[in-house]
Structure formats: C-alpha cells, structure tokens
Amino acid sequence: MTAAPYRLIPEPNGAVRAEVRLRGSSVLSSPALNRGTAFTLAEREALHLTGLLPTGVSTLEGQVRRVYAQYSETSTNLRKWVLLANLRDRNEVLFYRLLSEHISEMLPVIYTPTVGEAIERFSQEFRRPKGVYLSVDHPEDVENALRNTGLGPDDVDLLVATDSEGILGIGDQGIGGIEISVGKLAVYTAAAGIHPRRALAVVLDVGTDNQKLLNDELYLGERHARVRDGRYDALIEAYVTACQKLFPNAMLHWEDFGASNARRILNKYADRVCTFNDDMQGTAAVVLAAAFSAVRAAGSKMRDQRIVIHGAGTAGLGIADMMREQMIREGLSPEEATARFYPLTRNGLLTHDNPLLDFQVPYARRREDLADWGVAAGPISLTDVVRNARPTMIIGTSTQHGAFPEEIVRMMASFNDRPIILPLSNPTSKAEAIPSDLLEWTDGRALIATGSPFEPISYGGITYQIAQANNALVFPGLGLGVTVARADRITDGMIAASADAVARLSNATQRGASLLPPMTDLRAVSAAVAVAVAQQAEQEGHAQVELTDVIQQVHDHMWRPVYPELEIL
Structure with a gap:
C-alpha cells in the first residue's frame, strides 16, 4: 500500500504536526502544506524547493500584512471574495490566519x-x-x-x-x-x-x-x-x-x-x-440568546413573555418552538406556553379558518377565542394583534421593510417599560425597523437586536451598541462542543445551553449595552458555547467521551492557524 503523501497529526492546544513525503512543486500545490515564502532555507533544501520561491523568507505575520493590504486595495466585495477564495486554494493556514484576525x-x-x-x-x-x-x-x-x-x-x-x-x-x-x-x-x-x-x-x-x-x-x-x-x-x-x-x-x-x-x-x-439545521435551530438559538439577555435586562423571565412573530415561516416558527420549550422548562404547561405566541404571515394572524402549513397549526388561533378583540372578519393585522395581545416582545422575520411602523412601536412602549424589539430580516433593505427609529419612538427604552449589522447610535447622551443576531455566534461553538463530546445527538437542551452561554457574555442591564457579544469576539464566544454544549451533552447522556477537563479539551480541539511543525520523511 502506497504511503500517504502527507499526514496531519493533531498536537495539544490546537497545534498540528505534518509528516511530509511530497517534494518540489507538489508541496506548493498542497494548500494544507504550502507556506509560500515562509518556508525557511533549510526547509526549501529538504523539500526540493530551492529556486522555486523568491529568495526572501517571510514570517506568517508578514504574509498576513501583505495579503491584508491586497485585500484592502481590492475595489468590490465580489473581487475580495475571489481574492480570499484563491488564497484558500493556495495556502490554508494563511487564509485562516487572515480571516481569524479580521473576522468581523x-x-x-x-x-x-x-x-x-x-x-x-x-x-x-x-x-x-x-x-x-x-x-x-x-x-x-x-x-x-x-x-x-x-x-x-x-x-x-x-x-x-x-x-x-x-x-x-x-x-x-x-x-x-x-x-x-x-x-x-x-x-x-x-x-x-x-x-x-x-x-x-x-x-x-x-x-x-x-x-x-x-x-x-x-x-x-x-x-x-x-x-x-x-x-x-x-x-x-x-x-x-x-x-x-x-x-x-x-x-x-x-x-x-x-x-x-x-x-x-x-x-x-x-x-x-447527530444532525442540525442552522436556518431553524441556529437562528432560533441566537434569537433566544438575545431574548435571554433582554429579558434579564427587563427584570423578567421567559415564561412571562407575550411574543408576536411577524413572519410565520420556517425561521420564525423555529424561534417560537425554541422559546416555547424554554417556557416549558421554566414551568409552563405546553398549552400555556403555546398560547403566549402570536405568529403572523403577510395575510395576518394565523387562524384556523385559513390555509396552514403543518408546522403552523399548533400556533393558529380560533376565531371564537378572539371575540373580545372586536376585529372584523378577514385578516387580523399586526396593529390588531399588538393592541389586543399587548406583547412584551416583537420579532420580525417577515423580510418586509418598515413592517414595524411608529404607531405599533409607540403602542408597545406604552405598556412596556423595556419593550423588546427584534427586527431580524436582512439585508438592511428588508429590516422591519431601523434601530435609530426604535430608540426615538421608545425614548431610548427599547431593547434591540437586528439581523443586519448597525453602527452604534447616540441618543439622549447615551451610546447604544446594537446587537447583531448573527448565527455565527452559535453554530461554530455548537459544532465544536459536539465534536469535543462526540455527541450522538443534538438536543433542544444543548441548543438552549448554547443560547444561554452567548447571553451570559453580554451584560445588557446597563443602558446602551449590546444584547449580544460583538462579532470580533467570535473565537472566545465559540469556546464558551462549546463548553456549555459539551457539558449539556454529558448531562443528558449523549456524550461518547469522558469530559475530564472540558475547558482544556475544548481548547485542545481548537485548531490554531499557524504553520505546522514539519517532519520531512
């Protein structure tokens, strides 16, 4: 049997050792091994690379600076994507080092x-x-x-x-x-x-x-x-x-x-x-994290929320499902928890007298139960729902720009000291509301997370950091935690644990603070999420390895983008 041309061997603390049999241009053609001008003169001699590279020897740090300068000078985002794609195809370590240093x-x-x-x-x-x-x-x-x-x-x-x-x-x-x-x-x-x-x-x-x-x-x-x-x-x-x-x-x-x-x-x-759908579960988890953070800032609990979801599709009702399970964990019956949600489509509130998809049926209302709302036959609008249900939280997954107008937001602020408003549709052109408007219409009292990134906003002498409910705060750490524990399943409890871990990395009780940690902290966030997920997997009996020191085990599994030690065979 022919020996492999190279083999990557994990070492403690995320390091890697490489056993290499390749020589010459084949080394430069391997993205996992190629380090371009960072090969030392001795390595070039041993790998038959002498003369195949410029004579100067670079450090990884120097290469990062060079490529980042090229990236910064590239005019369009599509061209930048092409530059990064070509770099990944040429030198994996350099690509991921550059990306990790400029992730946001x-x-x-x-x-x-x-x-x-x-x-x-x-x-x-x-x-x-x-x-x-x-x-x-x-x-x-x-x-x-x-x-x-x-x-x-x-x-x-x-x-x-x-x-x-x-x-x-x-x-x-x-x-x-x-x-x-x-x-x-x-x-x-x-x-x-x-x-x-x-x-x-x-x-x-x-x-x-x-x-x-x-x-x-x-x-x-x-x-x-x-x-x-x-x-x-x-x-x-x-x-x-x-x-x-x-x-x-x-x-x-x-x-x-x-x-x-x-x-x-x-x-x-x-x-x-062991399976996971990021559009449903990842989105729901990061929104649950924002909700955890907002509810704590408002001095309440998840079980006490009344939640309107404008956009009752897969993502919107995935969020509802996860929040509902959390309410049940906090002591509500399944029926009580379900009744706290008011999902709408473009055709209004979900009701049993309208066509429904199977996953919408549990959340649909019966017309007779809404008799005291005083609404006419036909679609029940968002305004009708907010006026009658008096929600504490409103979530937008509708992709309808401006779906949360001033009238509705001021109405929410009239019966909530800290209204929780999450316009999650992206890009910005599809956002249900803009954070600056939400702060103005609520006198700075709104607790906000968005789907698109927004710059900090100054209002009333306070600078407000706007949380971006980006799935990247959850799914990488979830995958890492599953890998560390060798979990055989992904459960609702594990996903809730990931959301709680994210929420605990932000202190939104201070006016203006973000509901979620910044995207610049993704590596630390992912480690915290992985620890929580692995521990929950073990607690539920789904871990297939023993977690003797889970924090160290997580960090040992986190590959660091540095050039591997070469063992030239």
Whole structure:
C-alpha cells in the first residue's frame, strides 16, 4: 500500500504536526502544506524547493500584512471574495490566519451577503472543485463519492450539506449552492477552530427551477426541473445512510433548504443521527440568546413573555418552538406556553379558518377565542394583534421593510417599560425597523437586536451598541462542543445551553449595552458555547467521551492557524 503523501497529526492546544513525503512543486500545490515564502532555507533544501520561491523568507505575520493590504486595495466585495477564495486554494493556514484576525470585517465577504453573488456566478467563475457533488439522478453513487474524499471514519467531524433551494435571499441556485456550504465551513474553522481538513462541504444536486440557470450553456448542474418526488427523499436517505456508515462520529449540518423540506428532514433524522439545521435551530438559538439577555435586562423571565412573530415561516416558527420549550422548562404547561405566541404571515394572524402549513397549526388561533378583540372578519393585522395581545416582545422575520411602523412601536412602549424589539430580516433593505427609529419612538427604552449589522447610535447622551443576531455566534461553538463530546445527538437542551452561554457574555442591564457579544469576539464566544454544549451533552447522556477537563479539551480541539511543525520523511 502506497504511503500517504502527507499526514496531519493533531498536537495539544490546537497545534498540528505534518509528516511530509511530497517534494518540489507538489508541496506548493498542497494548500494544507504550502507556506509560500515562509518556508525557511533549510526547509526549501529538504523539500526540493530551492529556486522555486523568491529568495526572501517571510514570517506568517508578514504574509498576513501583505495579503491584508491586497485585500484592502481590492475595489468590490465580489473581487475580495475571489481574492480570499484563491488564497484558500493556495495556502490554508494563511487564509485562516487572515480571516481569524479580521473576522468581523471579512465575515460579510466570505459568507452572507457577498457569497450570494459568488453563488450566482458559480458556473461562470468555476476554478477548481470544492467539496462533494451528489446527484439525484445517481443516488447509487453517493457512498462512492464520499469514499473518494479519501477520508476515514475518524477523519470527519462535520459535513455541511445544502440542496440550494433557499439560498440566502436569492432562492434556488442549483449546483452553485456548494459555495454556501464552503462558506459555512470557513466560519466553523475561523470562529471555532474546526480543522478545515476534518469537514466536508456537500451539495445535493436535485435540479433547479431557476430558468436562468437552465438556459445558461455554462451551467454545471443537472439540467432539469427541481425533483420533488420520492427520488428527492431517496437521495437524502442515501446521503444520511452513507454518512452514518463512513463517518459515524460526524455531525450533519443542513443549510438553506426550502421551507417544505427543512423541518421535515430535521424531524425525520433528529432521533437517528447527530444532525442540525442552522436556518431553524441556529437562528432560533441566537434569537433566544438575545431574548435571554433582554429579558434579564427587563427584570423578567421567559415564561412571562407575550411574543408576536411577524413572519410565520420556517425561521420564525423555529424561534417560537425554541422559546416555547424554554417556557416549558421554566414551568409552563405546553398549552400555556403555546398560547403566549402570536405568529403572523403577510395575510395576518394565523387562524384556523385559513390555509396552514403543518408546522403552523399548533400556533393558529380560533376565531371564537378572539371575540373580545372586536376585529372584523378577514385578516387580523399586526396593529390588531399588538393592541389586543399587548406583547412584551416583537420579532420580525417577515423580510418586509418598515413592517414595524411608529404607531405599533409607540403602542408597545406604552405598556412596556423595556419593550423588546427584534427586527431580524436582512439585508438592511428588508429590516422591519431601523434601530435609530426604535430608540426615538421608545425614548431610548427599547431593547434591540437586528439581523443586519448597525453602527452604534447616540441618543439622549447615551451610546447604544446594537446587537447583531448573527448565527455565527452559535453554530461554530455548537459544532465544536459536539465534536469535543462526540455527541450522538443534538438536543433542544444543548441548543438552549448554547443560547444561554452567548447571553451570559453580554451584560445588557446597563443602558446602551449590546444584547449580544460583538462579532470580533467570535473565537472566545465559540469556546464558551462549546463548553456549555459539551457539558449539556454529558448531562443528558449523549456524550461518547469522558469530559475530564472540558475547558482544556475544548481548547485542545481548537485548531490554531499557524504553520505546522514539519517532519520531512
């Protein structure tokens, strides 16, 4: 059997040692080994690189400064994305070191929203394959495709898969969705130290209903309409089964699936494998963290909240489900907890006399129960709901710009000393309200978290830090905690523990303080979340390794982007 060209061996405290058999240009072609001008003269001699590089020897720090200068001089975010993608393909350590040092600045480039532009141009800009491409027309090839990665049963910590139907705000993007999985994994690595060689990006190519793609002669995916029958489920089943067989300890992360499949797939496999849907559970967890922080600042408890959710889709009701479970943990009955939510769609409050999706049914109201509201037949508006339900918290997942107008916000402020207002739709052009307006309309009393980033706001002599409810505060640490504990399932308790860990890193009781920690602290946030998740997994009996010193075990698992010690064979 031929020896591997190189092998990466984990060391304590996130370090890595590399056993290397490659020589010459093959070393420079390996992103995991290549360090470019940072190879010492002795290493160049031993690896047959003499003369293949400029004679000057750089430090990693010097390389970071050079590349960051190039990045700063690049004119558009899409070009910056291309620069970073090319760097990752050339030198992984340098890419992740640069990203980790500038994470809050670069997150919108490597992930949302800029990655959306890259996904739309995937077939035109294609350079080299990343991840694994699985076709609905060839489910029999799924296991073989995953085997072809060359990774063994103990080599993979997580896989991020998408079917590309609900990509960000741009919808069905077919084969190009692979870039959303690649971008997600970059955040896992930069924020939580998941080693890039221990994770796989996957696209489930089930066709596309995007006519622009189907008519594009350069399109690289399956050229037919999106499959929605039993063949779709057969591909999902083949994927899950192959992952269980080949990578039994890996977490399966589902990303940007359409509303009709996201919840259904999660419910089907949640009790069978270690699985997680970031659009539902990650979004819900970071919103729960903001809610925990806001409720503490308001001097209340989750069980006492009355919550309006404007946008009763997968994300909005995923938030409701998680908050409802927390209320039950705090002592409410399931029926009492459910009754504290008032979800709306574009057609008004969910009521049983209107068409409902299956996951909306538990939250729908009966018209007879609203008789004292004095509303006419037909849709029950947000204004009607706020006036009659007198909510303590209002959450926006509607993508309707300005859906929280002055009248409604002032109404909330009239019966809440600290109204909790979370306009979560992004980008900013779709936000239900703007933080500066919310502060003005509530005399600075509103507790706010948004989906898009906003600069601090001065009002009444106080500077208000606006929390961004970004999933990156939760999912990287959750994945790390699952990896450390080798958890066999992801439970509601583990996700709630991640939310509580995030909330405890911010003290919102001080007027103007953010409800959530800043994005610049992602590495520390991820470590705290991982510790909480691993401990909860152990408490619930889902940890498959002994946690003897969980803090140290978490830090030992966090890969640091530094060049590995070379053992040249």
